[in-house]
Amino acid sequence: MHAIKYKERDMSPSDIATPAPQPKPDKPLLEARNVTLQYKTPQSLVTASHRVSFDVYAGDRFVLLGPSGCGKSSLLKSIGGFVTPVEGSFTLNGAPIHGPGPDRMMVFQEFDQLFAWKTVLENVMFPLLMSGNFSRKQARERASNYLDRVRLTKFRDSYPHTLSGGMKQRVAIARAMAMEPAILLMDEPFAALDAMTRRRMQDELLELWESTQFTVLFVTHSIEEAIVVGSRILLLSPHPGRVRAELNCGRFDHAHEGGDAFAALQRRIHHMLFTETAANGGSHA
Amino acid sequence: MPSQTVLVSIERPEIDYQLPPAETVGEVERQLSVFERITNVDWVRRLSILILLAACWEVYGRHLDNPLLFPTFGDTVAALWNATIDGDLLPRVWSSLRVLLMGYGIGLATAAALSSFAVSNRFGSDLLSTFTSMFNPLPAIALLPMSMLWFGLGTPSLVFVIVHSVLWPVALNTQTGFLAVSESQRMAGRNCGLSGFSYVWRILVPAAFPSILAGLKIGWAFAWRTLIAAELVFGVASRTGGLGWFIFEHRNQLETDYVFAGLMTVILIGLFVEEVIFRGIQQRTVVRWGLQR
Numbered sequence: 001m002h003a004i005k006y007k008e009r010d011m012s013p014s015d016i017a018t019p020a021p022q023p024k025p026d027k028p029l030l031e032a033r034n035v036t037l038q039y040k041t042p043q044s045l046v047t048a049s050h051r052v053s054f055d056v057y058a059g060d061r062f063v064l065l066g067p068s069g070c071g072k073s074s075l076l077k078s079i080g081g082f083v084t085p086v087e088g089s090f091t092l093n094g095a096p097i098h099g100p101g102p103d104r105m106m107v108f109q110e111f112d113q114l115f116a117w118k119t120v121l122e123n124v125m126f127p128l129l130m131s132g133n134f135s136r137k138q139a140r141e142r143a144s145n146y147l148d149r150v151r152l153t154k155f156r157d158s159y160p161h162t163l164s165g166g167m168k169q170r171v172a173i174a175r176a177m178a179m180e181p182a183i184l185l186m187d188e189p190f191a192a193l194d195a196m197t198r199r200r201m202q203d204e205l206l207e208l209w210e211s212t213q214f215t216v217l218f219v220t221h222s223i224e225e226a227i228v229v230g231s232r233i234l235l236l237s238p239h240p241g242r243v244r245a246e247l248n249c250g251r252f253d254h255a256h257e258g259g260d261a262f263a264a265l266q267r268r269i270h271h272m273l274f275t276e277t278a279a280n281g282g283s284h285a
Numbered sequence: 286m287p288s289q290t291v292l293v294s295i296e297r298p299e300i301d302y303q304l305p306p307a308e309t310v311g312e313v314e315r316q317l318s319v320f321e322r323i324t325n326v327d328w329v330r331r332l333s334i335l336i337l338l339a340a341c342w343e344v345y346g347r348h349l350d351n352p353l354l355f356p357t358f359g360d361t362v363a364a365l366w367n368a369t370i371d372g373d374l375l376p377r378v379w380s381s382l383r384v385l386l387m388g389y390g391i392g393l394a395t396a397a398a399l400s401s402f403a404v405s406n407r408f409g410s411d412l413l414s415t416f417t418s419m420f421n422p423l424p425a426i427a428l429l430p431m432s433m434l435w436f437g438l439g440t441p442s443l444v445f446v447i448v449h450s451v452l453w454p455v456a457l458n459t460q461t462g463f464l465a466v467s468e469s470q471r472m473a474g475r476n477c478g479l480s481g482f483s484y485v486w487r488i489l490v491p492a493a494f495p496s497i498l499a500g501l502k503i504g505w506a507f508a509w510r511t512l513i514a515a516e517l518v519f520g521v522a523s524r525t526g527g528l529g530w531f532i533f534e535h536r537n538q539l540e541t542d543y544v545f546a547g548l549m550t551v552i553l554i555g556l557f558v559e560e561v562i563f564r565g566i567q568q569r570t571v572v573r574w575g576l577q578r
Contacts, residue, residue: 100475110469117491127477161575
């Protein structure tokens with residue numbers, strides 16, 4: 001039985017900036033129902049996440065937050081279609097997810113997700129061309145537009161190995177966004193960056209979101225990043241990952257850091273994740 | 286009781302320097318000397334090695350003074366010139382190259398098919414691993430007697446042994462390269478909706494290209510060796526015979542300078558393919574992509 005009442009969500013995308021408040025869609029974009037994920041090591045079968053349920057609505061910046069080993073990355077890969085749940089299901093716009101597809105573009109943590117043999121522009125054009133929905137000219141225009149948004153127009157003809165880590169991640173984000181996917185999946189995209197670059201990238205992601213209002217599912221193990229980037233946080237318990245809580249956090253950005261409300265939320269999450277004993281399994285809220 | 290040293294950081298005043306503009310620093314960039322710039326050019330360094338080797342050869346040949354055993358560099362070049370202008374060296378080179386390219390092409394196509402099959406399922410990869418460990422150590426020339434029985438004295442049996450010598454190293458290198466492609470790159474490819482042949486061709490092949498290129502080079506060298514050795518064994522494969530037969534004939538007539546000219550032709554073609562063709566491919570692909578220095 002689910003303690004989480006989805007009706008009670010009152011967060012709206014306008015919490016941070018103020019484009020006209022959008023009418024709340026009554027059907028979730030992505031539904032996860034009782035998803036259990038397992039993977040095999042040569043010795044054993046490991047349960048990564050256990051009966052996880054949540055809803056993502058259009059326009060959400062939905063963050064999966066939890067300590068390492070809570071199966072958050074596995075959940076994201078499963079939504080990406082790379083891992084099939086052993087129990088439960090994901091549905092996107094009402095249709096169950098089977099296999100990887102360009103309607104769920106992913107941004108990975110690793111810098112080598114870009115294709116080294118393609119220039120920055122060609123990298124962004126590649127999924128567009130592969131989808132078969134765009135002519136070369138259309139793909140080029142669209143890719144240029146998105147490169148412009150991540151401020152990499154100057155580097156469009158460079159090869160990825162000449163870029164810095166932050167620039168590579170921006171290309172990956174542009175590549176994923178150019179497809180205008182139903183949902184953007186980000187797997188700790190800033191975790192391998194230095195602290196200053198990471199902070200700037202978080203701000204840039206929020207700016208992009210303000211101008212485009214896409215739906216993003218963001219995995220992180222940093223409480224601070226979750227609060228800044230997300231509008232709603234799904235808190236996963238340590239191994240095996242179960243849903244501990246769903247929290248709203250659309251009111252915060254970097255400017256609120258150090259403020260009382262920000263710190264209180266940070267403490268609350270920290271308490272839920274680490275201070276409570278594992279014995280009560282995080283089953284009561 | 287031993288007294289414990291306590292380190293206390295001494296408080297010092299803060300310093301805030303006012304930096305003058307960078308132009309006043311003086312020389313920031315200086316051009317390298319002419320000698321340094323010339324020695325930084327790859328082909329200049331390589332060419333000077335070749336010239337040095339030729340000089341040593343000439344000196345040693347003159348010192349030995351025995352054209353039957355060891356002709357000088359000058360004699361060899363003269364023989365090469367004569368054989369090219371008056372003799373039949375060029376048709377023989379062409380006849381060898383034709384067989385070589387045929388075998389190399391078939392070998393590459395088979396290797397491509399085998400390694401694509403190997404990435405698509407576990408049975409395929411087990412099959413390829415078993416094959417390569419069985420056949421890679423087997424010298425192609427050891428198959429020549431069987432090949433001659435099966436295909437007769439002619440081009441087909443030469444092509445067969447060349448295919449054997451190209452196929453396994455290329456397939457092995459390709460498979461190794463495929464296995465080394467990172468997980469995030471694979472997922473990024475599949476995320477774009479790629480699967481099957483287009484996934485292999487558009488993602489795995491370019492990502493594994495450094496390793497594939499190494500395989501192509503090894504395969505080319507093996508093919509050359511096998512071909513020359515096979516031609517030495519049974520000579521005339523077509524009407525004119527190839528480069529190996531050229532070497533064999535002239536050895537029988539004790540024309541050592543022509544034997545050397547034949548060997549030099551093999552080396553020159555090898556140098557050309559390695560330094561011009563493969564190096565060119567390398568510069569335009571893996572070096573430009575930053576996959577290799």
